[in-house]
Amino acid sequence: MDFRYSTEQDLFRQGVREWAVKNLEPRAREIDKAEAGIPDDIVQGLVDLGVFGVTVPEELGGCAVPGEELIYAMIAIQEIARADLSMSTPVYTLLTIGWSYIVNKFGTQQLREEVLPAAAAGKAFVGINTTEPGGGSDLARIKTTATKNAAGNYVLNGEKAYVSGPKECMKLGAPSGHCSLVVTDPSTGHKGLTFMYIPAHLPGISWTVYEDMGRMGLSTGGWLYKDAEIPAYCLLGQEGKGFYHVMEGFNAARVLVAAACLGGAEKAIEISAEYNTQRMTFGRPLIKYEGVSFEMVNDWMQLDMLKLNLLRGAWMIGYESQNPGTFSRKDINKVIATVKCLSPTLGHEAARHGMMYHGAFGYTKETPLEMMLRGIMSYEVGAEGGLNVMRGIIARDLWGEAANPFKADE
Numbered sequence: 001m002d003f004r005y006s007t008e009q010d011l012f013r014q015g016v017r018e019w020a021v022k023n024l025e026p027r028a029r030e031i032d033k034a035e036a037g038i039p040d041d042i043v044q045g046l047v048d049l050g051v052f053g054v055t056v057p058e059e060l061g062g063c064a065v066p067g068e069e070l071i072y073a074m075i076a077i078q079e080i081a082r083a084d085l086s087m088s089t090p091v092y093t094l095l096t097i098g099w100s101y102i103v104n105k106f107g108t109q110q111l112r113e114e115v116l117p118a119a120a121a122g123k124a125f126v127g128i129n130t131t132e133p134g135g136g137s138d139l140a141r142i143k144t145t146a147t148k149n150a151a152g153n154y155v156l157n158g159e160k161a162y163v164s165g166p167k168e169c170m171k172l173g174a175p176s177g178h179c180s181l182v183v184t185d186p187s188t189g190h191k192g193l194t195f196m197y198i199p200a201h202l203p204g205i206s207w208t209v210y211e212d213m214g215r216m217g218l219s220t221g222g223w224l225y226k227d228a229e230i231p232a233y234c235l236l237g238q239e240g241k242g243f244y245h246v247m248e249g250f251n252a253a254r255v256l257v258a259a260a261c262l263g264g265a266e267k268a269i270e271i272s273a274e275y276n277t278q279r280m281t282f283g284r285p286l287i288k289y290e291g292v293s294f295e296m297v298n299d300w301m302q303l304d305m306l307k308l309n310l311l312r313g314a315w316m317i318g319y320e321s322q323n324p325g326t327f328s329r330k331d332i333n334k335v336i337a338t339v340k341c342l343s344p345t346l347g348h349e350a351a352r353h354g355m356m357y358h359g360a361f362g363y364t365k366e367t368p369l370e371m372m373l374r375g376i377m378s379y380e381v382g383a384e385g386g387l388n389v390m391r392g393i394i395a396r397d398l399w400g401e402a403a404n405p406f407k408a409d410e
């Protein structure tokens with residue numbers, strides 16, 4: 001057992017940290033205001049570091065280390081989140097590298113060759129769109145249908161909502177798109193769901209953008225499908241197995257979501273420590289008061305435990321991919337649902353506590369803490385699964401069907 005990063009992983013971490021402190025941190029406020037999204041030179045900087053290639057195999061233009069894809073991805077996202085507390089750049093990056101991991105795992109050779117080299121080069125956005133206007137937590141009840149036509153392609157009709165990345169898909173062009181869950185057999189509940197990649201630029205697809213409260217550098221919006229024909233080679237995995245494939249994707253993406261929240265929390269605690277060491281009240285620095293320092297210690301203790309559990313989750317997925325059958329789906333689910341449930345809350349609290357220590361200054365845009373609070377909220381209200389949905393997963397996988405909140409009573 002070894003709790004340390006390997007030399008290569010640590011060198012990668014240092015490289016991303018140095019680049020992000022110099023190039024990204026000074027731009028975070030601009031990114032949070034920007035209408036234009038993440039600047040091209042920031043994306044290119046991340047490409048040059050190999051960040052967009054960590055989940056893409058070498059033969060497709062990436063630099064993935066088999067079994068360590070999510071460890072490298074987790075390291076990168078933690079470092080990027082430390083530098084951009086608005087969460088725009090980390091989320092933009094984690095979506096593309098997280099869902100590229102799934103395209104690589106479940107995609108046909110044609111799809112992998114089309115999407116993955118572009119994603120690794122920063123020239124395609126890859127996202128997820130399962131949520132519909134009727135709800136996001138209860139995936140078994142989604143309504144978007146895909147019917148096979150005579151050519152063997154899928155004809156899509158329906159609507160997706162609250163999906164990250166529509167503007168980014170339009171800006172980058174083909175082959176940007178989303179991994180999506182659709183109904184191919186309405187008579188069989190979640191067994192009639194199929195997972196497929198929907199290239200964003202096909203005829204019959206239109207989109208809209210919402211006005212969010214945070215993560216302003218990354219768009220969120222909706223998609224409308226009206227007789228959109230999706231080529232058969234865009235199928236991910238097996239028809240009818242979409243529910244299980246998407247759950248695997250969510251576990252990978254949730255590792256990276258937790259990484260973003262913990263990177264942000266770590267930075268917020270550092271900002272608080274620096275400020276509280278120099279800010280004097282009643283003849284002492286704030287950090288000398290136990291009402292302040294013990295609260296900071298509570299945040300730090302949670303951060304330290306969650307970082308370890310996050311590493312465990314990323315490692316378990318990689319180890320299982322190389323040694324199938326080592327861990328059950330439930331083993332992995334519980335670890336990852338734990339970090340996805342607790343990390344956004346810690347990020348929120350670390351930002352809020354930091355704002356409190358800064359007093360009135362904390363309520364201004366002179367500190368990055370308020371934009372962190374707004375960005376992290378996206379992961380509390382729902383993105384990649386709401387907090388209670390994580391608790392429901394843990395209850396179900398610990399105590400069985402009696403505790404399963406996702407199954408309607410007969």
Ligand SMILES: Cc1cc2nc3c(=O)[nH]c(=O)nc-3n(C[C@H](O)[C@H](O)[C@H](O)COP(=O)(O)OP(=O)(O)OC[C@H]3O[C@@H](n4cnc5c(N)ncnc54)[C@H](O)[C@@H]3O)c2cc1C
Pocket residue numbers: 127128129130131134135136137138161162163164165212220378379381382383384385386387388389392405406
């Ligand atoms: C900024 C942002 C970006 C997003 N990006 C994407 C994206 O890229 N792709 C995508 O597909 N979706 C995306 N989403 C949507 C997200 O996945 C959903 O918000 C989430 O799945 C919850 O769905 P919902 O919002 O419809 O809430 P609902 O499903 O209606 O749930 C409402 C609340 O009830 C809670 N709840 C639900 N069921 C239970 C239960 N059984 N027990 C207790 N509590 C329960 C939920 O946790 C939630 O707090 C994004 C959301 C946000 C805010």
